[in-house]
Amino acid sequence: MLTLYTWTTPNGRKIPIMLEELGLQYTIKTVNIGKGEQFTPEFLAISPNNKIPAIIDTDVDGGTVSIFESGAILTYLAEKTGKLLPAAGAERYKVLEWLHWQIGGLGPMLGQVGFFAIRSEEKSALAIKHFVEEADRLLGVMDKQLADNVYIAGTHYSIADIACYPWAVGVLDKLKPALGDKLDSKPNLRRWLDMIGARPAVQRGMALPKVD
Numbered sequence: 001m002l003t004l005y006t007w008t009t010p011n012g013r014k015i016p017i018m019l020e021e022l023g024l025q026y027t028i029k030t031v032n033i034g035k036g037e038q039f040t041p042e043f044l045a046i047s048p049n050n051k052i053p054a055i056i057d058t059d060v061d062g063g064t065v066s067i068f069e070s071g072a073i074l075t076y077l078a079e080k081t082g083k084l085l086p087a088a089g090a091e092r093y094k095v096l097e098w099l100h101w102q103i104g105g106l107g108p109m110l111g112q113v114g115f116f117a118i119r120s121e122e123k124s125a126l127a128i129k130h131f132v133e134e135a136d137r138l139l140g141v142m143d144k145q146l147a148d149n150v151y152i153a154g155t156h157y158s159i160a161d162i163a164c165y166p167w168a169v170g171v172l173d174k175l176k177p178a179l180g181d182k183l184d185s186k187p188n189l190r191r192w193l194d195m196i197g198a199r200p201a202v203q204r205g206m207a208l209p210k211v212d
Contacts, residue, residue: 002026005046006053006209007033010107010166014070015053015077017162017205022081028209071103074159084159095153098145098160106142107167109135110175117178128178136182139171139189146188165196166206 004019004026006012019026031037031052038050047054047068054068057080067073075096078085086092112131116124142164145152153160168189171179183190196202 001058003029003056004053005029005031005043005055007031008209008211009033009052010110010170011070012052013166013206013208014163015055015073015205016208017165017202018074018077018084018159020201020205020208021162021199022077022083024077024081030209030211032211071099071163074099074163078159084157084162086156086158091154091156095158095160098153099163101141102160102163102167106135106138106164109138110167110170113175113178114170118174132178135171135175135179139168139182139186142168142192143186143189146192152192161192161196162202165193165202169193169197169206 002019002024004015006015006028007030016028031043033052037043038047038052043054044050046056046066049068051068053070053073054066055073055076057065057067057076065076067076075085085095109131113128113135116127116131142152149155151157151161152164171183172193
């Protein structure tokens with residue numbers, strides 16, 4: 001049995017999308033980060049960095065596997081099922097390249113835009129300018145990559161697309177007040193967002209976890 005610990009954030013929705021795409025059975029345990037549930041001893045035993053998502057998989061040879069960090073979880077699930085990540089060769093490393101690009105660049109920069117430009121009560125014009133410009137640059141990198149590729153890592157849908165989508169779609173939603181019309185100059189990114197967003201598994205995953 002797979003148990004997913006997650007919350008309603010871009011990182012938190014990557015794994016529900018992956019699990020829905022794979023058709024695996026799983027249960028969700030919510031970790032309300034607004035209430036500090038990520039700091040409980042029970043959760044820290046699974047995710048010592050007090051971040052969601054995390055998983056526990058009891059359906060493995062030799063015992064239970066516990067994994068935190070979204071990139072590690074996506075890679076694990078892809079290798080467990082043999083899906084959404086090539087087994088070897090250049091195509092595999094292209095997927096991993098863009099997966100780590102999202103983890104190291106797109107996610108953190110869009111997260112900083114969300115904090116400094118939207119959530120923070122104290123506004124810093126310099127910080128907002130810096131992070132909005134860097135976020136726009138990264139979205140431009142993505143748009144350029146998608147000009148020559150159907151999906152972010154090439155011709156096939158992969159964990160790289162799953163990692164990028166919840167963050168990129170946030171530009172159209174929660175980050176729009178800060179980033180404005182910057183997507184208007186990125187038609188390839190818009191095309192990709194529409195295509196990924198139309199996938200039933202993505203729609204189901206983006207609606208999880210369900211909270212009151």
